[in-house]
Structures are given as C-alpha cells and as structure tokens.
Amino acid sequence: MKTILLATLSAAALMAAQPLMAKTLVYCSEGSPENFAPSVNTTGTSFDANTQIYDTIVQFERGGTKVQPALAEKWDISPDGLTYTFHLRKGVKWHSNRTFKPTRDFNADDILFMIERQWKESHPFFKVTSSNHSYFNDMGMPKLLKSVEKVDDYTVKITLNQPEAPFLSDLAMQYASVQSKEYADAMLKAGTPEKIDQDPIGTGPFSLVQYQKDAIIRYKAHPDYWAGKAKIDDLIFAITPDASVRWAKLQKGECHVMPYPNPADLDAIKKDANVEILEQPGLNIGYLAYNTTKKPFDDVKVRRAINKAINKKAIIDAVYLSSGVAATNPIPPSMWSYNETIKDDPFDPEAAKKELAEAGYPNGLEIDLWAMPVQRPYNPNAKRIAELMQADLAKVGVKAEIKSFEWGEYRKRMQAGEHQTGMLGWTGDNGDPDNFLHTLLGCDSAKTNGSNVAKFCYQPFEELVTKAKTVTDQAERERLYRQAQVIFKEQSPWFTIAHAVQLKPIRKEVKDFKLSPFSRHVFYGVDIGK
Amino acid sequence: MSTDTLQAPAAAPSAAPPHPLREFWTYFSANRGAVAGLVVIVLVLLCALFAPWIAPHDPNLTNNAVFLKPPFWQAGGSLAYPLGTDAIGRDILSRLLYGARLSLVIGIAVVALAIVVGIVLGLIAGYFKGIADIAIMRLMDILMTMPSLLLAIVIVAILGPGLMNAMLAVAIVVLPHYVRITRAAVITEASKDYVVAAQVSGAQTIRLMFSEILPNCAAPLIVQATLGVSTAILDAAALGFLGLGAQPPTPEWGTMLADAREFVLRAWWVVTFPGLAILITVLAFNLLGDGLRDALDPKLKR
C-alpha cells in the first residue's frame, strides 16, 4: 500500500513546481464573481472580475480617487450643474468571441444602452439576468436623471433634476460599465439575451477567455485596447477562498498577487524576501452607532461619556492586529477633506464616569450592544470587539448586553432603529465624502430607515452636507466637509472604531501594481519581470 | 436471525450456565482492543471530571505574553504550557481537558436523544406495522438519502449555530439508524412465542412493548449506541470545524480546529493536538463498540 502511494506521490512531485509562462500574471482571487453583468453585481469580487473587461465613461485614476477620462475624452458641465455633455472617444474597439464579431466601434448608442438598461423598466434588458440594479438605485440615479440624449454618434448629453457634485464619480463606478449594444441586439434576436452577461464583450484591456466557477478565470490582453495593449499577455484569476492557502501559493510562486492575507500569516509574509506587502488605509470605517432617538443616547453627554469609556487601542491591537488604524473621523484619512486637526476622545474611564453622573446616571445604566454575526471588510470580528467593549463599559458602571441576529436581519433592524447601540460600517463607493457624510449621517437616510443607523439628524450638520452636495467648487466643498467633521465629533453620534488597512502581498517580480483605494484590483498597467 | 438460537430469553434465567454478566465479561476481556478502548474512555472521563483540578490554566484565560508558544519539547516552549498556546495565548492542554467534557457530553447526549426517539419510533413502526410503519420508515429513508452533514448544516442554519443546536442536528441525522435497528429487532422478537403468549393472556400493548420486547432488543442497541457516540463526536466536531457547532471561546475540539486553521502554516501544534484528541477518543469508542458487539452477538459466540 505504501509503495503505491509513494509511486503516485513521486510522480506528482515531478510536476509540482513548474515555471509559469512569460508575461502571465496570476492573481489568487478570493471567490467567484456573481456573473459578468456589472449593473447587477454587488460584491467587490465581481467588480474585480469585471473591471478588467469593461470600461466606464470616466474612470478613477489608477491608485487614486481622482476622476479622469475613459470612454469619454472630455466633458462639459453647464454652470447650473444640471447638464453634462460627454464627448466620446473615437476608434474604441470591442472584444470578439466565438458567437459574436463586432462590426462597429464603440459609440453613443452603447452609453444609452448602459443607462437605459438599468433605468427604464420597459427596456428589453431591464430584467435580463436580474432587475436588481442595486448600485444604480443606491446612488440615487432614478431620481437624479432627467434625460439622456444622443446628440450625435460621439456626443451624449445627460440632464439632471438637481445639481449633484459627486455625479462624475458615480459614473466612474463599476455598475456604469459599458456593454455593447450591437452584441445585445444580436443576442436578443437569437433569443439568448442573458448571453451578454455570461460571455462578456467589453472594450476593456483584457477579454475573457474562460471562466470555470470556483476554479479559474482566464483573460488575454485586448490587442486593440484604446490606451495601448496591456503589458502582460495573459491574466489569470486562480480562485482560492482560503487565505492561508493563498499565501502558500504566493510563497511558492503559483500566484503573484493576493488579496486579504490572514493577519496571522503577516509576520511570515514580511520575512519572505520574494514578497513585499503594499499597504494603504482603505476607504472604509467601522463604527459603533448610538441610536440618537432613544434614551439615553438622545443626550450628547452620554454619547461623549461612552466614547471615553472604551479603549480603542486595545480593540485595534487584539482584533485588527496590523490590519487596522484607529478612526477619529467618520471618513478615512486617505479621502480628500479629511480634517486632521480633530482630536479623538481620550480613553478616560474616570472622566466617563463623572460625565455619566452629570448626565443623570450616577449609578450607571443598562444598554444593549449589537454586534453583527459576520466578518466584514471594516470589522474582522464584531463579537470579539463587543466582548472587549462590554468589559470596558462594565468598569464605568454601564451594563451592556450583547445582541446579534442573522446578518440580513441584523442590518434591517439596525436601520429600523431597534437598537440602542450597535456596530456597523461602510466601504466607500465613489471616493466622495458625500458618500460617507451625507449617506451615513444625513437626515434623509435617518428618516427613511436608510443607512443612517445612528438616526442622526442635526440641523447644523445637515445644512453643511446638503450644501456641499450642490456646490461644484472643490475648495468650497472641502471647507464644508471639514466643518461637518468638527460638528460630528462634538455631537458624537458614533464611537469611531477603525479604518481597515488594505494589505496586499505581491511578489517582487510584479512591477507597478498600484493599490486602489476602493480595494479594486486593476491589472492594466502592471508588468511582470523575471 | 435463525430460529434455533440457543440463547435463553433474559426473562427466564436458567441455573446451570454462568451469570450472563460474567459470561459477557469473559468474552469482552479476551478482546484486548476493547479493553484498551475502555481504559482510554475511562481516562478521558477522568480528565473531563477533574479538568478544573488537573488543568494548569483557565481554558479561556488569554495571556498577551505567550502567543503561539510551541510545546515544551520544542525550542521556545516551556513546561508552563506543556502543549503550547494558541493564537491569543490560551493553554492548549487546559482547553483540551475541558474539551473532553464537551465531547463526552455531546456523544452521550446525542446518542441518548437519538435512542429515546429512535426506540419509540422503531417500536411503533415494528409493532403496529401498517400506515405507521410505512410513514416512519419512508421518512427515515428520506433522511438517509440526504448527505448527513448537509442535513445537519441545514438544521443548524435553521436553529442558529451553537453547541445545543449542533447536538440536536446530529441527533436528528443519526436517528434513522436507531429506528431501523429497533424496528428490525421488534419484528424478530414480536413473532416469538413469549410475546405471542403474553398477547394471548391479554397484556396491554404498551406494557408489552416496553417490558417484554424492548429488553430483548437491548444488545444491538447497546452496540449501536457505543459506536454512535463516536459518530456523534465526529459529526459535532465537523460542524464545529465548519463554524456551525460550539462557538468560540468554547473549547470544543472541532471549534478549536476551526480557530486554529488560519495558523496551520505557522504553528503545527494548534492544529495537531485537538485533532489527535478527537481521533483517540473516537477510536476508543469504536474499539469498545467492536468489543461489545463481539461479546454480545450470539452469532459469533461459540
């Protein structure tokens, strides 16, 4: 029995370590994409798979949040901020596959198709694959858009109902990826409209060669890419859900880039001479929200006292390890308008006790403390954090009861305001402070059971963030947001916990890989050496 | 089973042969594996009972100074933590000792639950036959068609993760075995003369089932129960490993393994010892069950 095994194993041994072909980059991705229809995708994993294939009208600069031209070469914005005219790039070539060869270049029809597919319920593609165009809805497009017109083949005019400063950033997001209208028409005629979301045709730097669920995604460089052919020839996503296994593969050279390393492996990764770790605070925030409409947290003194009672550093050290930095403001430090002059509340249980007494709770109080049941990008272990907070709070006489629900249920109940205090967080969509300060703390989303789970609706703050939404002058917007953060800290609707840091181990032979603040993995522009 | 079994019904002990228990022990003790299994089980039981006294540390006490210390015989290890520490500085030996309690409780509780429900259903099916029999046995067939772990996972998903729910899920999954065995034994026994005689003399159905038939089905059930403990421990550990069983920081062995998985490349001991504990305990119960079967099964007696 031994000999059989040994024979098989030694045969295997011969094959285990084979060099990869030149100019092939392997990315050990963490999971399978939902599908290749960016307009209905909800996970970063899907966006990673799609961002290689598709282009958007405008795009975020590589490694940043600044918006730059993509399919639109330039654009004009009317002085009232209501009309956007996009001048489209000419000579942009589509990919082709076995069933479809494009006969024309990209043009305005494709832009209209992209928007109408998600916007108009009567559109033949509205329900294809899914009618759940979540990001299009979440970014408020149905309410915002007034009309989308084709002026000529290479000019598109979009009119809004009200000025919206982050509109360009919204259009750079993945849900606004442009698919081929010609392909869609052909597939509709063939009676298989869903094909466009399974065998994707895009204008992006890489075209899809093969996808095997839970195993592999294969791309090859698009030779006619409008910005020039990618430096690597083949791009492979080796789907590897287990973080330690990803690291083992990276170590062996079976892949070149890996996302989401296991914090426990970081020491070993740092010691490996063939690997370096790229690091950047992500566009996210993990927080504990106080329900400002419920006793005792309607009282700002109580909120501020509790802020002082919790040991933030201990939480970072024990739970985030080196993958998080303590958060002071509701927006991450890498975002423009971050107010670095604001001081965080000190950890001071004595002061907290005193302030609680002043607020009318000399004998302490009983509260609930909600912790989500799942790991999130901004919070690796909410239950463990809750246990640490519980212990801290007990020391100032606050008895906290930890509660949890099934994840979907949990978020729904938090949004309905059933909690007194509860943990949640946010990952930024478009790099605009509006996406944090207005979406998470504005009156609108407090009233409609939206993302404002602190139910924070404070006029001075509200005025600043709604004004910043309509002003197009960047410096003025920055001033408004900086001021809003001061008010946030005074009012303390949250205990800001941490910003998770994106850690990306890559092999040394990978050249010019840039971290995306949105945690996207973009491989155009990346090269691989020997 | 053949009708010319020489085994005397327990209800009518005869004078000449040795006491059944002594006879049993003679057969059992001849089986070295079974005795070894019994010894290990007793040891595990002692560990579980005296865990608070023999464990060097509190199983849930974390110590920031000793993250991932290796066992004492490796460089860097110390006798203060004989089997090393886990990622947040808890003593692995202490956790294993406390874990023995959980594993034994899981094994016994699951089997007890499955046996009680299984006996009732099996008796009903075997004794009344007809619709009741068909309904119960069909249901059991269906339960057995589903991959057992998948069924257990779905049940835990419904009830929510946790030790109690995991135990309940495993009990449901193993239930069909007990129902089948009871039913088969009942059908064999019910056709025998002593039952027919009792029936003729007007004994009540329920009394008959429990006082006459059940004791005579005991042997296969005891064997199945012993082997069932090992299955239960394994299944519950598998659920724990998938994050659906006992929740951290409970020192259940499967849960410890799940917690340790991320350190598999860095610290072999956090992965090795909990698994070894599971293997040894399960093996012991299997050895014991094998021995019991040989000693109780009249077919192999000569």
Place this chain on the structure above:
Amino acid sequence: MLRFIFTRLSLVVPTFIGITLLAFFLVRLVPGDPIETMAGERGIDAARHAQLLTEYGLDRPLLVQYGKYIERVVQGDLGKSIVTRDSVLSEFGQLFPATIELALCAIIIALLVGLPAGIIAAVKRNSIFDHGVMGISLTGYSMPIFWWGLLLILLFSVQLGITPVSGRIAVQYFIEPVTGFLTIDSLLAGDIDAFWSALSHLVLPAIVLGTVPLAVIARMTRSAMLEVLGEDYIRTARAKGMAPIRVVALHALRNALIPVVTVIGLQVGTLFTGAILTETIFSWPGVGKWLIEAISRRDYPVLQGGTLLLGVVVMSVNLFVDLLYGLINPRIRHAK
C-alpha cells in the same frame, strides 16, 4: 425477478417526493432572506425588496411556491441561483464532475488498498498482518477527515513541497472541458504534463476522502472472507488439495464480494458528506463547497436544487446496488 424490481422501483416515487418536500420546506425554515443578505451594508428599500420578491416568486404562499417548484422540476427546470442568476442545473453540471472525479478516485484508492488488505487479513487470520490491518482500518474509520486533510497538506505540501496546496490543476494548463474530469480531458487533449498536474492535485484530496471507505471496505472484506472461508465447499476444495491461492481467488473471493459491493454502494452518501469537508479544505471546486456557500447566502434555489440532485444521485445508486444485489444473490430475490 420482475416483481422484485417492480417493488423496489415503486418505492422511488414516494422517496423522491419526500426529498423534494424536505429540500423545499427545510430550506425555507432557514431564517433570513437572500435579497437582504445580498444587500450588504447599504440595504434595500421596502418597495424594491417587495418587487424583487415578486420577481423571484418568493412572495406567494409556500404551498403555491412548492406546487410551482414541482411543476418546473418535473420539466427539468430547477430554477436560477439568486446570487449568480445562472441556472442551478448548469452550475451543478459545471461543479459535479469535479466532485465525481474526486469521489471515484477516492473509491479506487479505497478498493486498491482495502480489498487486498482485507483478503490477506482474512487468509492470515490472527497474524500480525491481520491485527495491523484491523488496527489501521479502525483508526481510519475513526479519523476526523477535516483534520487528516490539514495534516497531509502540512506534511506533503508545506514541509515536503511535493504536492500542490489546492485547486484541480496548475493554472498554466488550459484544458477545454469535455467530460469535466480533468484527468481524462487532459489525456484527450494529449497533454501529458497537464495530466500529471491534474493527478498531483487529486492525490491528497482523494486519499483524505478515501480513508473512511477504505477502512470500511477492508473490514468488510475481511469478515465476508472469513465467513466464506468457513463454508463447507471451501473446506471441501481445500481437502481435495486445491492450491490455497486458487481456493481464495476462485471460490471464496467471488462470494465474499457480494456484501462488499453492497457496502461500497451504501458508502455513496458518506462520500458526499466527506466531499463537503474535503472540498472545503482543499478549495476543490465541487458541489460540496457550492452548497455550503449557498446556505450562507440563503440562495434557496441552489440549496433546494443541489440537495435534490444529490438526493437523487444517492437514491439511484442505492437502488442500483439493491437491484444488483438481488441479481447476484438469488436468496434475496425469492424472499418476497
């Protein structure tokens, strides 16, 4: 014989209906709903939530949903995954070959090692070899395979570096799926390197998955052989001076194989259970992992369809084994 086949087949329909009931209603008892789960932090407003429920047909009374479901199942439509919007059948079709390839290899390993070990143990009863085989097989039977898998990875992949850590084949090989079995597809493509790569990826998971069946087969073979070797005709054959090897090979083995075949058939359910764990550990892209993921995402159609399909596979294999058993063992056939 026909009557025997008929009675066995007549049990299939109620069992099948039972499986659909179990798969459908059990899955619906799981708290949470797929739309809320997919919505993540941003959530979804009540109106769109209701609209989507309608679109997925989840707003109707459960019994009506079940009726619709059965209607479509009978037509071979198991619905679409709520997460990927791909048809459940097509996803199953993509992933099931991986599971089958793994399971078949596991069974082959179990047979190659278990059968001879059991036979020799029986022939040399009470020898050291016999005790060794019995001891090892009981250990294998007691093995928590999720731990066993981790240990093997630790030893062979990490320490010795002779087997790959996870996956089905090294990424540089681009094999078009024909049968879905990468070992076969690579040979069809004439790429011997790819074949070795696929095989080297398969070895560890197959050993892990094959451990318990191996133990069961070895033990079963041994006890079946012992029983047969004690029969009169074998003693006669021996007394007549037939060579021991011929006695074992010609007479004993053939009869001993009957219960062994049955046991192998009954291991199918156990194999799928093992596959769930093995696939999780080795990141093996099969149906086990797919179902686990479906539970956490509350993807009802996948969970229902997957359970149903697996149930049907187990049921069919059991039925096949039953019939086969009836064929080779006349005693069973005439009993009823």
